[in-house]
Amino acid sequence: MRELAIKAENISKQYRLGEVGTGTLSHDLNRFWYKIRGKEDPYLKIGEANDRSAKGDSEYVWSLRDINFEITQGDAVGIIGRNGAGKSTLLKLLSKVTKPTTGSFKVNGRIASLLEVGTGFNPEMTGRENIFLNGAILGMRREEIRRKFDEIVAFSGVERYIDTPVKRYSSGMYVRLAFAVAAHLESEILIVDEVLAVGDAEFQKKCLGKMGEVSKGEGRTVLFVSHNMAAVKSLCNQGIVLDKGGVIFTGESSPAIDYYLANNMKLFDHSLEHRTDRLGSGKLKVVGIDFINEKGDVINEIISGGYLKIRLNLENNGFTNFEKLFVGIALDDNYENRVVSFLSDEMGTDFSRTKDAIELVIPNLNLRSAMYNLTIQLSNDSTKKEDFLDVIEKAAELSVLPADFWNSGKTNRGGSFALLPAHYNV
Missing domain, CATH: 2.70.50.60 (abc- transporter (atp binding component) like domain)
Structure with missing residues (x-):
């Protein structure tokens, strides 16, 4: 039986709206006073779910509330949900960018994160220096990084500019190098947040191939946030669906996608009773x-x-x-x-x-x-x-x-055109 890679226990994250994100000094002192008296944090009893479609009354918002799940080593897990569901917050907590308000994670292995373009890069340093810097942050020894260095540079396609400060890179070059570093350094867990939203079609395909190789070939654990359901379906074997800061489904990726699509009803008025721009007798x-x-x-x-x-x-x-x-x-x-x-x-x-x-x-x-x-x-x-x-x-x-319509391992391109079952004779 495979070991657990990640276990989330009662994870919650509360934010205070306004200029101060997590609270004021008076709130912190109040929390401390309750804590030394052995009482529950008073601010855990207030706050609203992060529902962007409704106007709230509280200045406190729960971005995540009572999250529990387990991820097994070697699984590729797609984390899906509407905007504001808490996906990126969850990855930031896992990556220790911020701390949970309540709960804890048990993590077995080192984590490499790609949350935003060039997370952890120093813009004044060269591409070469940033590769070694990121490796050191992840706890890699210099020899480990040096062994992977040529692969990272080849994958990123920025070899000509590797000794140029990354502040002079285009956004495409930046994300190529950032993804290459995160995917190639020898961490046990890879966290990727919407990297496919940046870059051209060739790079997106390359990213998917590498993440599949990391998960299926190398047996590393991958957490992947994306709105591209075809990418999630082809890459991931497990899925977690979030809604308004809570987990509403966990299981295999295909049922998870079906559940998400069934619950992702937009604020679109399906009742046509009040439409006046219609023709006909109305019988x-x-x-x-x-x-x-x-x-x-x-x-x-x-x-x-x-x-x-x-x-x-x-x-x-x-x-x-x-x-x-x-x-x-x-x-x-x-x-x-x-x-x-x-x-x-x-x-x-x-x-x-x-x-x-x-x-x-x-x-x-x-x-x-x-x-x-x-x-x-x-x-x-x-x-x-x-x-x-x-x-x-x-x-x-x-x-x-989009989907892999022809079962070729490639997602079809977008555009308002029909697709017909066909094949080339070769």
Whole structure:
């Protein structure tokens, strides 16, 4: 049985809003007075969850609250969640950039962190000097760093500038060298926070390959924060989902991603009852739209090539001619280009048994990653304007995430285009 690499026990982090981030001198003295009397910190009883969508009343916010999890040595763990969920705070606590308000970590091994571009770099020092500085911070001996030096420089691609102060590097060069140092030095645990958001496609691919090699080939533990679900799915075997500072799911990466997508509902008004920019008689109206995955969860994001059911919730105001009902559902890109449409008359659909909802099942949504807007049309017998029942443009929004569509080990590029199953004969 493999040993634990990280164990988090009742981890919480509280911040005070305003210019002072963790409290004032009077608060610290108050905490100390309670502590020497053997009483609980009074400020642990106050504060609100870090919910950015709601206005709060307290000046204290819990960025993390009562976090518990275990990570086994050799696991690659994707930490996912919406902005403000506490992902970066958790990594900062693990990396000892800041201390938890309550709780503790048990860590078995040295940690190498890449939290931000060039974390721990001295801008006045050269690339060469910063490699040795970072290694020393991680507890590496000079001989260990020297043994890995050529690999680090080759991976980073900044060999020509290795003796130039890093303050003169471009942001791309900076992050290449920072990632190369963190990934190549011989730590047991590698922590990476959104490094793929910086750099070109070639570098992102290189980073993913190296992290896969570190985790699967070298047996090191990797913690990876990313909003790229395809990267998390291909790299990680485990997942932790955070929401408003709490852990809401732990388990294998695929179920974790599914859980995150099902719970990542944007503040998008799916109720169409109050929309006035619609055409039609209104005898049959769409009053709600749900996007549903193959597990039956309501979502608003889907991985490219995945299963999708679109449910139109109806309000019937006297319409009875369901056997002649026409339904059109289309997806447009953000430039209002029609990408794909599903027209019921062409598909030979009989709606005679429809009552309160219409469902369109798409076994594989073969679209590249982008944001798409849904347009719907309900008509009586024909598609002429005088037969419109309900027509709404931009009725809902769907996000399609990149994925390894062709099972080639490579994530497809973004862009509002269709993907078709195909292969080259070689």
